Amino acid sequence: MIEVRGLTKRYGEVLAVDDLTFTVRPGEVTGFLGPNGAGKSTTLRLILGLESADSGTATVGGRPHAAQPAPLRAVGALLDPGAVLPSRTAYHHLLALAAGNGIPRSRVDEVLDDVGLGNAGRRRAGAFSLGMRQRLGIAAALLGDPPVLIFDEPLNGLDPEGIVWIRHLMRRMAAEGRAVLMSSHLMSELELTTDHLIVIGRGRLIADMTMKAFIAAHSDREVLVRSPRTGSLRRALPADATVREEGADTLVVTGLDTAEIGALAAVNDVELHELTSRRVSLEEAFMELTRDVQEYRAEREASR
Structure with a gap:
């Protein structure tokens, strides 16, 4: 288990990590998300003892990383x-x-066999592709058979087969009872792989919940409606519903579910050709949640 409590780190005037608290539990793959500059890499370095915190603690299995007698066996x-x-x-x-x-x-x-480098073990690492170096780095992480694993952008440089492989690896590690913390910008893969999400922005915690709860809490569900009488249906919808057109016979409605729209269509004698609830993706939910904490966009807007 990884436990972060009140973790704070400042570089001069920049507050990189601000009173951060969260837990990464055994048996789960936890996704670690945030816009560029949010403090993710700094947090990981603090957990691993590569940086010193100004205040707060970060422990693995109840101990700071520096106090682990055999670090690779712990994390x-x-x-x-x-x-x-x-x-x-x-x-x-x-x-x-x-x-x-x-x-x-x-x-x-x-x-080496586990990460697919069994036949390349005697080759010099300098001749490896980025994907092979990623596999070698993962092999090093697995070497001590530790109960805790931390991966920062492990999908970089991997081909499609490698991405599927690492997805299954993460799930297998969690199924064996390990605590897995994974940071990545590939939202679609995190959505397929992770059980729990930690989201930070400007060094502060802004979400700590399951993947399913995160998507439900930070996005409005959309319903796609196809009808030859979209005008009549639109007039029947309540004023607080958000409606946009997608073609001559298609509406996308936010704020009502399929049952409510279907009932309104029936009462108003509107023929429906399609009524589909759209599942909002992790990427859409993440972008909505972090809209106000993206450092680079904030800088661009401030310069206007």
Whole structure:
């Protein structure tokens, strides 16, 4: 389990992380979201002891990372896939990590096979593609068989097969009882992979809930309606419903569900050809929630 309590970090006048509190629980894949500049990478570095907090705590299994006797056995992390000597083979990179954490040599071959690099273990890491370096970084995270895993943008550089592979890997790790924290800008993959969401903006927590609850709470459900009498239907809808046209015979209605629209159509003798509830995506819900905490857009608007 990862527990963050009142975590705060300032760089000069910039408040990168502001009194942040959340928990990443075992048995779940937790998505970590926020606009660029929200403080995600700083938070991950604070959890892993790569930065010192000004106040607050971040613990893994009840201990700060610096107090872990064998760090790779407590938490596995991928923050930078390029953090490997280019002249060193994948096998010897992992072997050096294993030796420093009391991990048996046999585990190196196991994780290389697990991430699909079994045949590339004796190749120099400098010759690896970005996708292969990502796999090597994931192998390093898995090396100590830790109960907690942290991944920052693990999908970068992966081909479609690799993306599907990592999706299944994350789900398998959580099913084994591990706590998995994953940051990514690929919303569609997070929607397929994660159970829980932590969303931050300008260093502060703005959402901490299940994926399903997040989408329901931060988006209005849309209903697509097709009818040869859209004008009559539109006049029958209440004034507080939001309606937009999508073609001559199609309306998109927000603020009413399918049952309510169907009942109004029946009372007003309006023929319906389609009545479909549209599921709002994670990306749409995220954009709506973070509209006012996107640093770069705020800067552009301030300069106008």
